[in-house]
Amino acid sequence: MPAEDEAGALQSRRFLWLYALASAGGSIAYVPFLTILLPMRVTAMAGNDDVAWLAYATFFGAIAASLSNIAFGWASDRTRRRAPWIAAGLLASSLLLGAFGFARSPAAIIVLLVGWQLALNMMLAPLAAWAGDHVPDAQKGRLGGLLAFAPAAGAAAGVLVTLPGLASADARLWLVAGLVVLCVMPVLLLGRPRTIAGLAREQEIEQSDAQPHGEVVRMWLARLLVQVSEAALFAFLFFWFRAIDPEMTDARVAQTFGLILLGAVPLALLAGRWADRHDRPFAPLTLCAAGAALGLSVMAAAPGLEAALAGYVLFGLSASIFLSLHSAQTLRVLPRARHRGRDLGLFNLTNTGPSLVMPWLTLALVPAFGFTGLFLALAVFALAATLLLLRMPNLSSPLAKARDACETVN
Structure with missing residues (x-):
């Protein structure tokens, strides 16, 4: 184990992996339900x-998710404790998921x-902020990599x-709830994160050390632009493939989607x-945003x-x-540690907002210009995200700041 790790400058591998498992549990909580069961x-x-x-x-x-994520992030900031909120949200959401089996009308649903x-x-907002409380900048890249397990686990x-x-329609709901509990409980019971100097919620970051407002806005906009592209593809991918090849089956589309998530x-x-x-x-x-723009351009021009x-x-x-990676690096640019949960709730609008915007964008473009027009518009969005990220500083860890200072003196 590195000396830095022993000294407490880095977070333990146990917490990182258990946190990644809990994040996967969060994805399992909503992906199967919202895409299939509901x-x-x-x-x-x-x-x-x-x-x-x-x-x-x-x-x-989507409206309820947007507002409650901000509210519970703020509440966990105020109480200065994340774990009780996570546990309460886990219990309540599991019981309510099972309760859908008793709904007898669309209005009740x-x-x-x-x-x-x-x-x-109530579970997801404090869980996201918990990583910011305990994972230092030097490990945020690794954290982002581990978070890639979440969408694959949901699928x-x-x-x-x-x-x-395997299970009846009602039993599937409880099966999902059980999987979520199995994923989230270990970090609550066994995580025991180390306290890292400079990350505590109680610490007030001096204004001179806070990230410039422009960096926060650029990160927010970049994620929104990529999320809009992903949301549009997620909803209309099958229709596009069938338009190219009528023999394309839903099973093959699902298999392609799953392989991409695993490969990521x-x-x-x-x-x-x-x-x-x-x-x-x-x-x-920046490289991934550029890759997304290129991929969408290829899709727009695809002859077969x-x-x-x-x-x-x-x-x-x-x-x-x-x-x-963006989910982890967002923690780097938030200007105030004591408002971390609330601010992450505002960033979460980039996740929920596209589901409200995407249908109208698609209806405006596809009838007039076909999927080619839609993909070109989405490629422009991804390219705009690339340009926004090109203006972000390349070096921002404490080690890099010290290196820059030395170079300035010399």
């Missing part, structure tokens, strides 16, 4: 009106969905709970470790299925790595 329930109840009811549910759920989103974000859980004959994990780990070692936290983000798949793989890998 639409199936709405269709079973609403019949031909399922699209409209699902749109209402998605809209109100929407009410339950809003309550479930409130409880889920894998969706496959698991829908295996034919080792690449994100490598990129994160490289960023830590070379004190260049934003270089991999092979080129389309190649472009989508490039985009999918770039976007997945970007989002994982």
